[in-house]
Amino acid sequence: MRGDPDCLIRGVASLDEAGEGLISFLGSRRFLPYLADTRASAVILTPEHADVCPVNALVTDNPSLAYAKVASVLTARAPLAPGIHPSAVVDESAVIDPTARIEAHCTIGAGVRIAAGVFIGPNCVIADDCEVGNDSRLIASVTLGSRTVLGKRCLIHPGAVLGADGFGLANDQGRWVKIPQLGRVRLGDDVEVGSGTTIDRGALKDTVLHNGVKLDNLIHVAHNVELGENTAIAAQTGIAGSARIGAGCTLAGQSGVAGHLELADGVHVSGQTAITRSIRAPGLYTSTVPAVPHSAWGRNFARIKQLDDLFRRVRALEKALAETADDQAEN
Amino acid sequence: MRGDPDCLIRGVASLDEAGEGLISFLGSRRFLPYLADTRASAVILTPEHADVCPVNALVTDNPSLAYAKVASVLTARAPLAPGIHPSAVVDESAVIDPTARIEAHCTIGAGVRIAAGVFIGPNCVIADDCEVGNDSRLIASVTLGSRTVLGKRCLIHPGAVLGADGFGLANDQGRWVKIPQLGRVRLGDDVEVGSGTTIDRGALKDTVLHNGVKLDNLIHVAHNVELGENTAIAAQTGIAGSARIGAGCTLAGQSGVAGHLELADGVHVSGQTAITRSIRAPGLYTSTVPAVPHSAWGRNFARIKQLDDLFRRVRALEKALAETADDQAEN
Amino acid sequence: MRGDPDCLIRGVASLDEAGEGLISFLGSRRFLPYLADTRASAVILTPEHADVCPVNALVTDNPSLAYAKVASVLTARAPLAPGIHPSAVVDESAVIDPTARIEAHCTIGAGVRIAAGVFIGPNCVIADDCEVGNDSRLIASVTLGSRTVLGKRCLIHPGAVLGADGFGLANDQGRWVKIPQLGRVRLGDDVEVGSGTTIDRGALKDTVLHNGVKLDNLIHVAHNVELGENTAIAAQTGIAGSARIGAGCTLAGQSGVAGHLELADGVHVSGQTAITRSIRAPGLYTSTVPAVPHSAWGRNFARIKQLDDLFRRVRALEKALAETADDQAEN
Numbered sequence: 001m002r003g004d005p006d007c008l009i010r011g012v013a014s015l016d017e018a019g020e021g022l023i024s025f026l027g028s029r030r031f032l033p034y035l036a037d038t039r040a041s042a043v044i045l046t047p048e049h050a051d052v053c054p055v056n057a058l059v060t061d062n063p064s065l066a067y068a069k070v071a072s073v074l075t076a077r078a079p080l081a082p083g084i085h086p087s088a089v090v091d092e093s094a095v096i097d098p099t100a101r102i103e104a105h106c107t108i109g110a111g112v113r114i115a116a117g118v119f120i121g122p123n124c125v126i127a128d129d130c131e132v133g134n135d136s137r138l139i140a141s142v143t144l145g146s147r148t149v150l151g152k153r154c155l156i157h158p159g160a161v162l163g164a165d166g167f168g169l170a171n172d173q174g175r176w177v178k179i180p181q182l183g184r185v186r187l188g189d190d191v192e193v194g195s196g197t198t199i200d201r202g203a204l205k206d207t208v209l210h211n212g213v214k215l216d217n218l219i220h221v222a223h224n225v226e227l228g229e230n231t232a233i234a235a236q237t238g239i240a241g242s243a244r245i246g247a248g249c250t251l252a253g254q255s256g257v258a259g260h261l262e263l264a265d266g267v268h269v270s271g272q273t274a275i276t277r278s279i280r281a282p283g284l285y286t287s288t289v290p291a292v293p294h295s296a297w298g299r300n301f302a303r304i305k306q307l308d309d310l311f312r313r314v315r316a317l318e319k320a321l322a323e324t325a326d327d328q329a330e331n
Numbered sequence: 332m333r334g335d336p337d338c339l340i341r342g343v344a345s346l347d348e349a350g351e352g353l354i355s356f357l358g359s360r361r362f363l364p365y366l367a368d369t370r371a372s373a374v375i376l377t378p379e380h381a382d383v384c385p386v387n388a389l390v391t392d393n394p395s396l397a398y399a400k401v402a403s404v405l406t407a408r409a410p411l412a413p414g415i416h417p418s419a420v421v422d423e424s425a426v427i428d429p430t431a432r433i434e435a436h437c438t439i440g441a442g443v444r445i446a447a448g449v450f451i452g453p454n455c456v457i458a459d460d461c462e463v464g465n466d467s468r469l470i471a472s473v474t475l476g477s478r479t480v481l482g483k484r485c486l487i488h489p490g491a492v493l494g495a496d497g498f499g500l501a502n503d504q505g506r507w508v509k510i511p512q513l514g515r516v517r518l519g520d521d522v523e524v525g526s527g528t529t530i531d532r533g534a535l536k537d538t539v540l541h542n543g544v545k546l547d548n549l550i551h552v553a554h555n556v557e558l559g560e561n562t563a564i565a566a567q568t569g570i571a572g573s574a575r576i577g578a579g580c581t582l583a584g585q586s587g588v589a590g591h592l593e594l595a596d597g598v599h600v601s602g603q604t605a606i607t608r609s610i611r612a613p614g615l616y617t618s619t620v621p622a623v624p625h626s627a628w629g630r631n632f633a634r635i636k637q638l639d640d641l642f643r644r645v646r647a648l649e650k651a652l653a654e655t656a657d658d659q660a661e662n
Numbered sequence: 663m664r665g666d667p668d669c670l671i672r673g674v675a676s677l678d679e680a681g682e683g684l685i686s687f688l689g690s691r692r693f694l695p696y697l698a699d700t701r702a703s704a705v706i707l708t709p710e711h712a713d714v715c716p717v718n719a720l721v722t723d724n725p726s727l728a729y730a731k732v733a734s735v736l737t738a739r740a741p742l743a744p745g746i747h748p749s750a751v752v753d754e755s756a757v758i759d760p761t762a763r764i765e766a767h768c769t770i771g772a773g774v775r776i777a778a779g780v781f782i783g784p785n786c787v788i789a790d791d792c793e794v795g796n797d798s799r800l801i802a803s804v805t806l807g808s809r810t811v812l813g814k815r816c817l818i819h820p821g822a823v824l825g826a827d828g829f830g831l832a833n834d835q836g837r838w839v840k841i842p843q844l845g846r847v848r849l850g851d852d853v854e855v856g857s858g859t860t861i862d863r864g865a866l867k868d869t870v871l872h873n874g875v876k877l878d879n880l881i882h883v884a885h886n887v888e889l890g891e892n893t894a895i896a897a898q899t900g901i902a903g904s905a906r907i908g909a910g911c912t913l914a915g916q917s918g919v920a921g922h923l924e925l926a927d928g929v930h931v932s933g934q935t936a937i938t939r940s941i942r943a944p945g946l947y948t949s950t951v952p953a954v955p956h957s958a959w960g961r962n963f964a965r966i967k968q969l970d971d972l973f974r975r976v977r978a979l980e981k982a983l984a985e986t987a988d989d990q991a992e993n
Contacts, residue, residue, distance in 0.1 A: 014866045030922065050612035063834035068841040075842045086693060087416050087751050089435040091455075094487070095468045104751040104769040105785070107435040107471075122751075122769035122787045123469045123805075125489070130673040139739065139826065140787045141805045143454075143472045143526075145490040155840075157826040158787070158805040159860070161526040164470065164488040170396035172337035174561055174579055176545050178486075178523070179399040180406045182343065183637040192840070195805075195860040196880075197822040198490070198526040198548040198566075204345045205561075214838050216829040217860040217882050218527070218900075220548050220566040220584070227549040230836055234829065234898045235860075236918075238549075238567045238584050248836055251880070253900050254918045256585045256603055260361065269622065271902075272918055272936045274603045282623035286421075290938040291931065292636045294946035305954045307965035310645060314972060317648050317979050324655060327582065329749075419856075420749050420766040420784075438766040438784035438802075454767070456784045456802045456820070457889035469934065473801045474785075486833040492857040496802065498878040498896065505892055508731040509854070509877050511737045513674065521874035529821070529857040529879040529897075535676045547670050549858075551897040551915070569880075569898045569915050571933075587898075587916045587934055591692065605934045607952040615956035621732055623967045641976060648979050651751040655986060 007041055012071045013038065023074075024060070043069065078121055091128075109146070127163070133189065145201055150187035151211065159196040162187075162258030166200040166207075166223025168239065179203060181223060183199035188212070194219065194235065203241075210247070228265060334387030335657075338372050343402045346371065354389070354405075356398035375401065411450055422459075440477065458494070464520065476532055482520035482542065488529040493518070497531040497554025497572065510534060512554060519543070525550065525566065536571075541578070559596060665718030668705050674733045677702065685720070685736075687729035706732065742781055753790075753791025771808070789825070790967060795851065807863055813851035821858040825851070828862040828869075828903065843885060850874070856881065856897065866904075873907070890927060932984065 010021045014032055018024040018040030026035055035043065035052060039318060042056035044063045060066045084090060085161045094112040097103060102120045109128035114120065118132050121140035126132070133179045137153040144150075147161025148182070152273040156162070158203065168179035177234075183202020188211035199221040207223055208217075212230040220238040221227070227249030238256045239245065245257065246265035257275040258262065266282030270274060278311035292300070341352045349355040356375035357495060363389065366445045373387035375394045383547030384493060393399045414562040415433040425443040427433060433451045440459035445451065451465050452471035457463070467485040475481075476494025482533055487493070489501055499510035514533020519542035524530065532538060540546075540556055543561040551569040552558070558570070559578030567585045570576065574588045575594035588594065588606040597613030600606060604618045623631070634641075677693055680686040680702030687706035688697055692855065696713060697705065704718035706725045722728045746752060746764040756774040758764060763844045764782045766910045771790035775853045776782065783802035787792070799818040806812075807825025818824070830841035845864020848860050850873035855861065861883040863871060869885055871877075874892040876918035880898040883889070887902070892908030898916045901907065919937040928944030931937060935949045956960070965972075 004749060008702075012842075012866065017867070038987050062832065062834070064841065065834050065839055066834040068429070068830075068839045071842040071844070072840070073790075085417070085751070087749070090414070099367070105436050105454070105767050123454060123767070125473065138770060139807070140789065141472070141803070141823070145470070145489070157676060158807070158823040159490060159821060159858070161489040161525070161548075164526040165486075168399075168544070169545055169563060170393065170399040172393070172396050175543055176561060177396055177399045177561055178403070179395065180343075180402040180670055182402070182406060194829060195862070196490070196527055196549075196821070196858055197824040200526070204343065205348070212837055214829070214831055217823075217826070217862065217886075218549060218858075219881060222566065224549075230838060232838060234902070235884065236898065238566065242583055248418060251654065253902055254585075254916075256574070258602060270625065270628075271920060271938075272603075273622045274600075274619050276619060285622040286628040287620040287622040287632075288624045288628070288938060289620055289632060289949040289951055291634065291935045291947040291949040294932065294948045296636055297932075297948040297950070299639040300636050301638075301949075301951060303642055304635065304951065304966065305958055305962050306642070307638075307963075307969075308961040310642060311763070311965055311968070311972060313645055313649065317652060318644070318975065320652055320656075321979060321982055321986070324652070324659070325982075328986070328989065329660065411790060418749070420747070436767050436785070445761060454785060458802065474668065474802070476801070476820070478825075490821060490858070492803070492820040492879075495857040495879070498856060498876070499730075499731040503724070504729050506874055507892060507894060508727055508730045509734070510726065511674075511733040513733070513737060522814065527821070527858055527880075529780045531857070531879065535674065536679070538914055549880060553878075553897065567898065571896070571915055585916075601959075603934075604949050607933075616953040617805060617956045617959035618951040618953040618963075619959070619983065620951055620963060620966065627967055630970040631967050632969075634973055637973070638969075642972060644976055645979065647984060648976070651987075653985055655983070655990070658990065 002053070003042070005057050009041060009074065011074055012067070013040065016124075023067075023070060025063045027064040027067065037150055079327045080117065082172075085122075115152075121158075125191075130163075142188075145185070147184045148201070149184060149186045150185055151191065153194045154187055154189050157193060157195040157197075157217070160193045161197070162193065162199045166199065166203055167224065168203050168241075172191060183207065183223065188229070191215075194205070195219070216253070222259070234271070332389055333381060333384070333389075334373065338387050340372060340401075340403055340405070343398070344371065346374065347504050351519075354401060356394045360400065361492065407635050413521065422593040434471075442502075444534070452489075457638075460507075476516070478515045479532070480515060480517045482522065483517055484521050486523045488524060488528075491524045491529070493524065493530045494532045495529065497534055499572075514538065514554065519560070521547075528552070547584070553590070565602070601626040663720055664712060664715070665704065665716075668717050671703060671736070673736055674729070675702065680950050685729075685889070686730060687725045689729065699744075742779065742801045745959040747784075775945075783820075792825075807847070809846045809847040809913065810863070811846060813849055813853065815852045816849050817819075819855060819857040819859075819879070822855045824861045825863045826860065828865050830885065830903075842951065845869065846887065847871075850891070853877075859883070876913070884921070896933070 009023045013022040015034035015038045021041045024040040029163040044058040055218045080101045085104040087104045088106040088141035090108040092112040093110045096114045097116040099116045100118040103122040111129040115134040117135040119137040125143045133152040137158045141158040163185040165181040169176040187192045188300045192214045194217035197219040202224045210229040214232040216235040222241040224242040226244045233248040233251045236254045240259035251269040252271035255273045262278045268284040270286035332420040342352040348367045354373045355495035359473045375381045411658040416435040418435045419437040421439040422441040424441045427445045428447040430447045431449040434453040436454045439545040442460040442560040448466040456474045457571040468488045472489040479494035494516040496512040500507040515537045526546035528550040531554045533555045541630040545563040547566040553572040555573040557575045562580040564582040565584040571590035582600040583602035586604045593609045599615040601617035671685045673682040677696035677700045685808040698721040706720040709822040709932045710779035731749045742763045749766045749768040750768040752770040753772040757770045758776045759778040761778045762780040767785045773791040777796040779797040781799040787805045795814040800818045803820040810825035825847040827843040830942040831838040839985045846868045856879035859881040866888045876894040878897040886904040895913045896915040911932040914933035917935045925941045927984040932947040932948035
């Protein structure tokens with residue numbers, strides 16, 4: 001900390017928009033140009049940039065983390081107003097902790113258990129026998145299929161669907177016959193699920209997201225998948241059935257993991273990348289194909305399907321040249 | 332069948348979790364290691380593995396199918412409690428069969444027809460003039476746009492949207508003008524639609540899913556698409572406008588079919604594959620690009636955009652070498 | 663215009679299905695085979711095809727646009743029945759224009775402002791302090807997070823989620839700590855948002871969609887993204903955080919734009935294409951990898967990861983051949 005220790009902070013803002021009483025942060029070099037002219041009352045930044053900070057500085061090795069904590073304190077939600085909105089339909093066998101809040105137009109099934117401090121936002125559906133752990137929050141329009149289990153402090157965004165049937169089919173001479181999906185979805189503590197993300201129940205065993213898993217929007221998690229602790233997955237990624245992802249992994253957007261694979265702890269996957277084999281070693285894996293101007297694409301990408309032939313031709317050239325060299329040596 | 336024909340079975344479980352009174356199945360060699368130690372009372376498996384089955388065996392060429400049927404019987408749902416939940420809002424012109432069930436917070440529009448045995452789960456919206464055929468089930472939070480037609484025994488999972496407008500735009504000197512979307516979505520019998528999947532109404536004609544089509548989660552089916560009988564599509568796949576997919580096709584996850592294409596019956600598409608031309612012959616088609624360690628990616632993938640040049644260089648080498656050989660022959 | 667100027671038109675239909683009193687259009691050469699036999703009373707088409715039109719012709723350089731306008735007139739919606747459905751739950755501090763319509767099971771939060779002529783379809787959730795501009799329409803089952811702002815004449819399809827939290831996380835020794843998402847989502851006028859599309863609120867600043875932006879289904883727009891005027895994006899495309907797309911761009915389906923990039927005005931992106939760098943020049947950019955029969959895939963695609971080696975081998979061959987030629991010249 002450098003500067004005035006008595007400086008009062010009442011809110012947060014970006015470097016270029018902050019003013020009196022607001023704190024900002026420098027989370028990336030990208031925003032360094034805004035530092036010199038900031039009107040923030042204080043800035044969170046690394047030791048490297050402390051000297052060029054024109055205002056009070058809160059110095060730390062991880063400004064994003066410090067900012068996250070500061071902002072959480074400064075923007076804390078009002079305490080829940082406990083109770084069940086009269087328009088909500090709650091089965092009489094459901095057990096709702098008196099400190100929980102159930103908003104308008106929710107439908108809560110038989111045998112559901114809602115723990116202390118839980119917030120169920122408007123228009124959510126919680127099917128029979130679900131359990132929602134302490135202080136979890138379903139923002140709005142969330143659907144939980146029967147027997148879904150959420151740990152503590154989970155945060156589920158609108159449109160997410162947890163616990164629908166997995167895609168399990170047997171083929172009967174061309175016709176598809178549904179395989180009953182009998183497992184559950186189980187979330188550990190501190191799991192976040194983005195808008196429109198779908199997590200299917202297991203076929204027989206459960207689909208499991210361990211503590212601290214964070215999912216962005218429109219992700220597909222198929223039946224029987226297991227996601228390890230603190231693994232974070234960006235939008236529109238798909239995890240096919242029975243895949244097991246380790247702890248501390250990150251998968252960038254629009255990536256895909258094929259069924260029944262295992263990814264070790266600490267595996268990182270780039271955007272639009274296809275994981276088609278199990279990965280045993282931590283590290284970053286990529287198959288992103290970067291865009292080129294369309295004319296260059298036409299000439300070059302059509303060649304991919306002739307690559308094997310090209311390798312053979314180069315091999316033939318190498319042999320021919322070696323023979324030519326031999327011939328010359330003999331002459 | 333081998334073993335005790337009087338063995339009583341009351342439920343299903345996986346090979347490693349099954350116990351007394353439960354039946355399991357060996358649907359893939361992947362699970363063969365669990366067979367020897369299973370405590371299931373019976374196992375469904377192929378003749379090939381019958382000899383090594385330590386318990387009662389139900390022998391069949393298609394264990395997944397037999398399991399699907401057995402599990403369906405053993406886990407049958409309780410019969411519907413017919414009737415309309417008092418919180419549902421049903422237009423007085425809608426015709427709801429007395430054997431159907433409409434759950435809480437549903438909104439049912441004018442002219443809707445709900446057939447016998449239908450289940451409409453909580454918080455569904457069924458717009459004007461839709462038809463839902465016998466024994467179809469909308470689990471929860473499903474939205475049907477006006478005039479959507481569902482056949483018999485359809486199963487629609489939460490968050491699915493059928494019959495919203497297609498993406499039809501005309502360009503007026505840079506500004507987009509909406510083209511009214513006047514067609515419908517029509518589903519045949521036994522169609523399953525996954526969570527969060529969207530099926531747009533046709534522009535003028537209908538978007539049609541024939542009998543037995545099965546769709547996983549978060550799939551996009553654009554306007555005027557036609558999906559043939561018993562075609563199954565995995566999660567996050569997209570079918571662009573007016574594409575026609577044949578019968579008995581399978582499309583793996585995150586694949587895409589461009590607009591106005593036709594795919595023959597029996598076409599199979601791998602994950603993350605782009606179908607950019609019509610396909611006339613059945614078979615498996617693929618453009619998945621498998622992941623590599625990121626360092627190998629950097630070296631190799633940047634080369635794709637130089638491929639055409641490389642082919643030319645190799646061609647030049649071949650010519651030069653041929654000339655060299657000619658020269659030597661002449662000497 | 664050619665033919666009978668007094669011809670009465672009462673509706674629209676496709677060339678092959680139209681009959682007496684209906685108008686059709688020829689929007690693409692693809693449908694030319696249907697022109698000769700059409701029973702439409704009139705057809706909208708370009709001067710090029712006017713001579714072969716067997717019925718009344720409405721001639722224009724942009725038939726799709728003319729059709730869009732004609733169809734809009736012929737299929738105009740009935741005027742709104744203003745008012746609030748008794749099952750809707752509307753906070754007493756919300757200001758609903760008396761000409762607006764709020765349908766069944768909507769939940770409208772505190773401080774919300776709904777302007778004249780707005781239609782809020784059934785089962786929508788509009789959180790605190792949102793603003794919806796004149797004549798905007800939320801079809802059904804739409805969720806707006808707090809403080810979301812919609813301009814005039816916006817059209818939001820079912821299942822869309824605007825204003826949920828962005829995916830902002832700081833890492834604390836392996837654990838993820840949520841960064842509060844404090845910005846808003848702001849839409850200009852005439853913005854269309856497809857079914858199941860998610861648009862996240864900004865982290866500190868706003869996520870902004872300018873006038874005339876058109877989004878198809880299941881698109882992900884991350885926090886702080888800015889989409890320029892009249893940019894249109896097809897289904898399942900993802901725009902990562904803080905990316906800025908210019909005006910008049912089009913992005914085809916399943917494409918992706920990485921975080922913090924800038925795309926100039928007039929950039930067009932092909933389907934399944936990865937934009938991994940900022941683009942300064944207008945034009946079409948592509949990295950689609952077209953499908954091949956699976957056997958050809960196996961031989962060829964595995965070669966991509968050996969490309970750099972191949973380039974080196976060809977370079978070596980070129981050098982060796984040049985030396986051979988030199989040797990021969992010396993002899």
